[in-house]
Amino acid sequence: MAGGGDRTRRDRFDGQFPAVLDGVRVGEPWAFDRVFRTLAPMVAGYLRAQGAAEPDDLTSEVFLGVLRNAGRFEGDEAAFRSWVFTIAHRRLTDERRRRGRHPALEPLAHAAEAAAPDDVEAAVGEALGTDRVRALCAQLSPDQRDVVLMRLVGRLTVDEVATALGRTPGAVKALQRRAFRALDRALEREGVRP
């Protein structure tokens, strides 16, 4: 079963996705806003955990592309999420290519700047958590990292990840299995493992 345990979270639009998509197709601002508020946190978190240099700007680029082209999209909510993350992943790849570098860990202080300033304590805690996730994921292969972060941060099922990355579900399962085993060993080396 691919992600069957979190099926209750699959509906991010509270059953209103068809109406939202119809609104997006005709350029309704409320529909655009709904799509952005629903999916942007996950996209931004994915890009941040992937080590994007400017995750917020990149998120805006992603949704500009999504909203400008959503009129031609046909499919259900799951397919829409896969499509959004496909665009996000491509934008990330483009950014890495532009900068000519691979994702690298950034200093903790710099990571904290990306958090929302309203609740400093929560923001710092989130930054710490994100930094920790990023540090651990940096020990994975790029393919494993893509799969794990799309599954955990993007809340995508195995099938959705497979669609977003252009792989088979079997390949995604194999990658996530290896990724969690690698994380297990990395945490063991840190002495975190029970």
Added chain:
Amino acid sequence: MSGDTPRPDDDPLATLLDDATIDALVSGEPVDPRLDHLAAFADDARAAGDGPPPRPSPALAALLSHGAPPAEAAAPTRPLGARRAGRRRVTAAAASVARLGTLAKVLLAAALGVVGLGAAGAAGALPEPADQRVRQVIEATTPVDFPDPADDRQDEPDEDRPGGHGGPAPGATPGGPGAGGPGSDDPDRPGRGDGAPGRGPDSPGRGPASGGPTGGGPAGGGPGSVGPPTSTPAATAPGDPSPGAPGGGDGNAPSEPPGQSGGQGQGQGQGRGNAPGPPGASGGTGEAPGPQNQPSGQGQGTGAGAALGRAQTSAAGAAVMSIRSRVSRVEAMRQPSPVRR
């Protein structure tokens, strides 16, 4: 990468990480206590996607505030999968052609060329000389008769008229292969009508219409020259050495030099040699519309073969006629209306 080489034998916990357990970790459900460290990591990762949306860029903020104009909200089009399927079909077709043998490729190319040329000719899209050639071929191989453009150009000088050149003008059709002068019994003579049986499937009179010019020679100036458009079966009575033939059915080319007229007419009409016989040789016969030529029967083809040929070509002829009629209608519609003026 270390993650690519799991060692379940060395680490018993690795066996716990099956697909179901991973799904539980991803969704935040309880897992084996020995995997709490991974569960904690999964919680942190999920939290990374739970924050508020980031601040949109100015361009995105404008889009979120005002929406998109209808032009940008494009209508749904073919999904990516359909476009890929289309490309796959094209690729598969190309691969199929690539797998063909050389002979098959040549035949395929020839067939495509013939079909394309025929369609273009039927639609009148080719230059005038080429168009006439194609029409003539179509008329020679199918039961189709194209309207005579000469009818629409009555006022034009003779030299511009198809018949004036002894060419395959549709108007010359009635002339038929009339080649072969009355006294030309030699079957090798271009003008000989005996070539007609080979074209048996061709409906009489339609054939090698170019015969018109043949008779259009000087001899054609005779009395029978008034019969151009009759397109009677007698036209293909080439072998009929009827002495009454001297009138050459085609009155279109009275000024044509005998040799030229006769030669072209015969060559195109019968597919035989182009050797323009002497004026007297080729011009004389023609197919006089006289009744004596009607029963010649040679133009009817050669029995069963002719019937089969007609049956095979009837479908193609109907299609060509359909195209032609549509083109004619379009051309008619393009004519400026006096009322509008």
